[in-house]
Structures are given as structure tokens and as C-alpha cells.
Amino acid sequence: KISDKVINRLTLYHCILDDYINNNIEFIASNQIASLLNIDDSQVRKDISILNNSGKCRVGYIVKELKKSIEMTLGFSKTKKAFIVGAGNLGMALAKYDNFTSYGLNIVALFDNDTKKIGNTVNNKLILDINKLPNLSRKTGVDIAILTVPRTYAQSTADFLVKSDIKYIWNFAPVVLSVPKDVQVWNENLMGNFLQFTYKI
């Protein structure tokens, strides 16, 4: 199993490799990655060594092979279908973001309880009545929900999702959700990240 910190770094390496490909550069050395991220060269080499095939050659790593290898290891090609629950400012921004599909995230539909929003489409995805979620989740096998409802409704909506056979919740609301042991929650703590950044200022 790869640790969270290494997955985070591999994704950043992937961004760098993407840029190199856009600029038609074929090879990259580990110290070029290290200096861009302000980390140790030995750390980069250690991270790359866990990949099944790093594309290593005499002059460094072959960019396309290293990128492919990161994608295989992190499961980019494994499609993960998800619902967005809460078609507000953040939910809509996430729904309009096409880059998610290249990482394997496929947003199937959005759900809301606001009748003014239900029935609209965003980026070819329908906004449906939240009460239709249990049926659709069972019919499509979607078990990941991206939770972007206001904090006041986060826990009650999570309870509803759990009853609808949702097993994974990517939670953007600033609330620590209480869920059964067989449900996994990932708290996207945007403010926590900002405070980590500004704490040092």
C-alpha cells in the first residue's frame, strides 16, 4: 500500500510530466522534479522506485513511460463513478470540470432539493431530485457521493446517502460526519489546507 503523502507527490510529478509532454521534452531527471517541488532528490527517486516500470534510462527517465506508470499505479484507468449531492456554487464548479475524467472520475449526475434547479443540466449532466438518488444508485451501481450541501444539512444528507447504499463520501462541508464503520468519508478540508499554508506566514 502506498501512503497518502506519496500519492500526493506522485500526482504532482504527474502534473510536471504532463507539462513536459506539452513542451515535447522526452527525458526528465529526478533532480529536475526535486527542484521544482523544493524537495530532496533522494525522495523523488525513492517514490519512483515503487512504480512497476519507471522508464529509467541512461539520461534519466522517459517522460511518457514514467507518466504512464504513475497512472497505472494510482488507478487512473479505473473509472470511478460518482454523484454530486448539492448543486450549488461548489457542486456546479466541480461538475463543469472536465479534467476529472482523465483521472478516472466520472460524475454521472447531480442531486439537489431545490425545485428551481431540478431538471436543469450542467456540462451534459442532469440535476435530479435528491429523492431519486436511492433508485439511481442501485440501478447504476454508483456508490461514491461528492457532498457539497451547506453544513447545516451535511449530517442529515449523509444519513440519507448511507441508507441509499452509498459507501464512499467525498465531503466538502466543514462538518465531521458520523457514519457507520462500513462507510468511508474523505474530508476535503479546504480551510485546513489554507491554514497550513498561512500558519507559516
Next chain:
Amino acid sequence: KISDKVINRLTLYHCILDDYINNNIEFIASNQIASLLNIDDSQVRKDISILNNSGKCRVGYIVKELKKSIEMTLGFSKTKKAFIVGAGNLGMALAKYDNFTSYGLNIVALFDNDTKKIGNTVNNKLILDINKLPNLSRKTGVDIAILTVPRTYAQSTADFLVKSDIKYIWNFAPVVLSVPKDVQVWNENLMGNFLQFTYKI
């Protein structure tokens, strides 16, 4: 200095305490926090012990005091003024989010290069021409930029920000920016977080 991991956990404890206050509960025990986050009770007590005043009493911690102490330690009351650069889907969602001010983040204005957007306001904040940023940054002393432009323009926009005396960039674009040593970048790696979550699925 407090590590990133501890700051992240303290912010989640703060969310839990906020909920307790909304439900008029006066005391909390460390094991209640631990079980909500699925972590060790000893970890919670260790984190709290670094605060200047934990509000510890016979029956656990006084919720209001513990919350205040986390806010003091993480600098919630220290106002951090920032510009949003790129008034697109994500930039607008961040600009409309009022909860940022309770963490000390004050978004002063947005900047864009799209003439259709320049001159509009969102959540009482003006969308200005990006070329006005250097002047405004010097006049207001704002040195934090939240970068939400498309990946293709991220590096060139970062170069422009550095020339405009911006010292801190909260970067949402999936690009590793190359900046001088005296400029600090925090990569908000949303996809990296999602992959950490789904990698284990």
C-alpha cells in the same frame, strides 16, 4: 512550529466543536473526538496538549474554551487579505463562500482578463482587469493570490503575480509552478486528494 498533519486535525476538531456549540453542548471528552474521526484517543490528547489553554476540566474539555484556543493557535483572528486571480467556475465559488472570513481569510477582489467579466461584482467583490493587480497589490498591501486560471495560463500568470510583489500563491491549477525562492506556493491538489481516497477502494 506545528506540523501540517496536526494543523489539519486541529481544524477538524474545530468543526466538531462548532457542531457541539450549535447543539448547546458544553463539554467534550477526547475519546468523543477520536471516535468521530476514527483515530486514537492518545493522538487527540497529544494534539490538544500543544495548545496554550485547552479548557481542560474534571469532565473533559470546555467546548468554547477549546475552540477559542484552537483559533488562537492557528491564527484565525489574524486577517489574511487575498486576491482571486481567474474569476471562472472555481474562482466564483470561492468568492461566494462567506465562511472563509471566520478563518481569517478576506478576499478583497477578483481579477480576470475576460472583458465580459471585468466590472461585474460577486458577493460585493469587484472583478477587475488583471493589469490593475500590480497597482492594487502595492496600494493595499495584499500579497496572497488564489490562482484559479486554466492550466495553460497558470505559469505565465504566476510570473506576472511575482512581478507584482505577490509573495504567496494558493494554486488550484494542476501545474507545478516555477517561482523564485522568496515566493511560497501551496498546491491545492484536489485530484491528488481524490486519488488518495479512491486508491484504497
